[in-house]
Amino acid sequence: MPSKSSARLAALTVAAVCSAASVVVLTSPAHADTVRIRDIQGSTRISPYAGQQVTDVAGIVTGVRTYGSSRGFWIQDPTPDDDAATSEGVFVFTGSTPKVAVGDSVTVSGTVSEYVPGGTSSGNQALTEITRPTVTVVSGGNAVPAPTVVDARSVPSRYSPAGDTAANGSINGLTLRPTQYALDFYESLEGMNVQVADTRVVGATDPYTELWVTVKPRENASRHGGTVYGSYTSQNTGRLQIQSLGKAADFPDANVGDTLTGTTTGPLDYNQFGGYTLVANEIGALKQGGLERETTRKQRRGELAVATYNVENLDPTDATFEEHAAAIVNNLQSPDIVSLEEIQDNNGAKNDGTVAADQTMTKLIDAIVAAGGPAYEWRSVDPVNLADGGEPGGNIRQVFLFNPERVSFTDRAGGDATTAVGVTKVRGKAQLTASPGRIDPANSAWANSRKPLVGEFVFRGETVFVIANHFNSKGGDQSLTAQYQPPTRSSETQRHLQATAVNAFVKEILDTQKNADVVTLGDINDFEFSGTTEILEGDGELWSAVKSLPRSERYSYVYQGNSQVLDQILISPSIRRDCDFEYDSVHINAEFHDQISDHDPQVLRFRP
Template sequence: MSPTRPRRLLAPTSAAAAVLLAAALGSAPSAHADAGTPVIAEVYGGGGNSGATLRHDFVELGNATGAPVSVDGWSVQYLPASPGPATRVQVTPLAGEIPERGSYLVRQAAGAGGTADLPAPDAAGSVTMSATAGTVLLVSDTDPVECRTTADCAADGAVVDVVGYGGAVVREGAPAPALTNTTSASRDAAFTDTGDNAADFTAGEPSPVNAAGEGVGEEPQEPGPGEPGDLRIHDIQGITRTSPYAGGTASGVPGVVTAVNAFGSARGFWFQDPEGDGDPRTSEGLFVFTGSTTPGVAPGDEVLVSGRVDEYRPASGAQTVTQLDQARWTVLSTGNAVPESVVLEAGTIPAEYAPDHGGDISGLELRPDTYALDFWAAHEHMTVRFEDAPVIAPTDAYQALWVTVEPGHNRTASGGVAYGSYDDPNAGRVKVESLLDRGVRPFPQANVGDTLAGVTEGPVYYSRFGGYLVRASTLGEHVPGDLERTPVRDTARHEVSVATYNVENLGGEDDQAKYDALASGIVDHLGAPDIIGLEEIQDDNGAVDDGTVDAGVTLDRLVAAVRARGGPAYEWRQISPEDKQDGGAPGGNIRNAFLFDPARVQFVDRPGGDATTAVEVVRGPRGAELSVSPGRIEPKDPAWESSRKPLVGHFRALNRDIYVVTNHFNSKGGDEALHGVVQPPNRTSETQRNAQAGLVADFAEELLAVDPQAHLVVMGDLNDFQFSRTLEILTDDGPLYNPMEDLPAGERHNYVFDGNSQALDHILINEALAGRVDYEVVRINSEFHDQVSDHDPQVLWLDTRRSTPPGRP
């Protein structure tokens, strides 16, 4: 066999020459690899796009030295072309080694098109790289880099090599050429590295080569094993989460094929030992990873498999997947009975979720009868089954849903599972994906409250998105439930209705269908509230990163869509942020905004509010007034770094002054996953939310110090639960009250994540109003597969008739 381009020869450039060249170009110091370290040899982001031949994006590494180089514990990381402080880097862990003067292929995400598979990859990730511009980094560990500039990445000692292509901000020297769906950027055959991407890379036809020296269309020709070896599947799996043979090879491992993954970018097959060792700690199943090649086996095939024992970690902090890669196998016989499935039913999975270890649990001996995560790890790759399971999370955009095998535990009124405590993450949740051909058996489009009737069966797998799951080779019948979107009641003449709605990155260039769907929800189901606090309003051109910060087009389009639906002629107020200072997509500039019905509500404008001016409470003729309206709470405080600033507005309705604060607190995105390898998971993001809650509570106390009977509403996407410390700061420690607490436990939710129905959005009021409000979560999104936003809005009705309220109920 021959690779698709010549093997590269050793011809490194001296580090001194590279530094001189960088100085001559006037660039920041580069992080380029020295002559003894690997380099990024080729990058391609057009996989599966229009006109592309290859189905996948990829990154190829190169080793110009005369000895193999280990990349165990290293990673390839990806940044978009213009990263901001809140941009999340995407990490693909590596394992194994790059052969002398050889290559190492990292397969990334697949597109919808293309006709050719990559050669068998040496590592695989799920990163969707830009076809035109972006940055790829080779890093000597798996921690996500914190650098977002060329200089900072050069100063990071873990960064081995950087390639920025197109208009990438982070690069070495000048960027490599801009690419297309049909071109990659690659070094020469000698892997020359001068420290300048523009000088080192040329655009041309993609030519991926793996560590075995195979190019596109070439496959290993080695025969499979002929005799059983010394190891069995349970030996490879071991009694902890990681194999005692990780990084080594196993030869002639016997078993029976139980399922085949013939689709997507992580193809392969599962096989299982029909005898086993009787130890509940050791799994009897294993996955054989074949990359983008569909293996020629079928359930019931008796096989002998040889390959490298790999612990694949799909993301930093995730559990590892024990598997065999670089595999060869021999089919000894066909048509054998597959091992009996493990039945999942009430009581099968332990209620206690994970050991309270205070760190990484990888090395702990598994206790599958005690902890849910240990149960799953001890059954990794084994076939499980359940019957007649309630659907607790709707089908998502990636064709997955969640069910529960504990139908009597923490159920919501809609049929979901309520997340009401850190101590009970609902261990009976099970994520379901399908191994079936979607052209023959489409995946069900299910809502919460539906049922997967009959048998669902398949091997246990693990994903960074949701943790352990069942890859169904038999999928139950979808039986719809009775979940419906129902409108709220009408607003009485003596009431003012106030709503909060996270509209999920609504930008000025979004399709009209999204505006129409949001408008329908506002008019038909929220009852066209008098005041609406909106979160995640993007600027006029959405995520295009060109310095635009205004959102007039976005808000005008939403107002027009509401009017076209028969709603009121809303007016709006907002404050544009400084460019890329409020988090979210770097070019999106998300912010909070108000809509209000001028036929029912007057907005009390006070000029001077801008992105950096802090609103203050002053005493006026009618009581409390705002120094600026709309205004922002302490926008220069570090608590709001790379995060949305609260928007404060003064309204007047039915002769009452109403002060509204709409918020979008720091995302939970930086927290460790419930299913991750660190237990209990660290909730690092809540430190910033707690500081934000403290500033909002301070503002509320200042307002109420001027007018203890003020009509104050603090609402929005607080990104935390009703039982969290963030909410305690606002309510138990602060002057506010959460009417959600008055709802039955099965109704305290407005967001569904990983099968848990939970509350991230809230409407809070000052204590003096507690007996004068009605409150409802409007369930139109989170429990439905055809949602326009992932958040449910909420409506509060404020009774303005009484001036002296009776207090909290």
């Protein structure tokens, strides 16, 4: 198993402060244990023994983790009690490679600790551990306790109890009710040997050798076999992350819709990057589901095709230009206008003051031509160095691609990184004061975030206003498995301000010209049912066209096994009213282990 990325290692170093374990191997049994694992785990999320020393805790080793900063092993009591709320397993943190094997009968003395992956500020739940252990191996080759089966019947449909208002919404102190709530059910198995069987993959294998499965294949299923996230109040309870205690090379390269056939078995862990995770000693065989990348249809002569595509920190050093070009030409059928998000400057993450992106764009356009596509032109506004967030030094921004054989761009001087574009009326029509331009760039809503890019296009004599967006990310939000339920979405505060600013600008256009065609699109970083989208839509100024799709197809991104909407195209009333538009979420990336971006592009076709 390879080391985690530096970010993930940093998140785990809190655990590494504990001293390495000492191991004593005896040929005669140790004396009777004074505390059982179930006593340590207790019936809530926090151990009643937290911070205390325990002596001669007995168990059978069910799994050994020899990689990363969180090295150690799991033990389980082979004689469980009849209390479903108390787990019979626990993780023993050693900090160095453990000197035990699966099947060893051991006793462990050490300090009970509640380790919060990501730190207490993350709001995550705590993982109960025994730290600074002294381990005595009593015997080897023992039968491992039979795994608890996790399936559609055993996982409750209700997700979590409401947090205790007296504890700021925390569920830590609440008695577990594993037959009523999914999070309580998983917590009641923390550290125990568990098993899933014939599970469908709902989150593709990632670079950290992780994937997501569901034990509830019918739960909000997407057309491709994923699990659609469609509401804050109806969580998908069947999702479970899978890691492996084996070699990374043996981990399957799985796509959404594939199946892990047979059984996948191992201890149930809890981590910062996925919550409850089955860390497998045994992993099921991969059965491919036949997922193929989608291709949208070609726009007709009188249709304008407008797309949005987050190309994930594209800079001239990347090896994905040919693949992105092929996606734009073949899968997207060469849209007339493409809003690109995450175009980096000419030297990518190198932080030397460079902000121009002409080399990045020239390389992409040349690759598109080589792939058989049109000779696109492009427009953008270079940001102020280090002012727009994203990868430090990368200076990401939105860029318009357009096919001059099909559409023209109205160039109007005056747009730069700090000047706000305005709207004027000329001969009864709305017109931008600068094109391309930036919307209200001095507004604090855009602090350390991308500023919206707006441009004026003409298609078959009709003007279309296009606003390219890349809203503030969800970084800093509490996870769905946080100790606080419901979790706090702190990042949406800034997105709400951003949505307010964009809606106000669209309203200004429509107040000037009631029937103006306005397309607002990009990586909105929020769901179609979110407050952010509601603010963007306003009092009917815009409408998110992804809602024209069946619920099973509403997604552009997959996160922790949830297929969800982040990328959107919103349209003004003149476009929606005609009912002569067509929307397509073109699934070419998010569900695949060999993705070239983590986002799926979106395409809108309509007749201006």
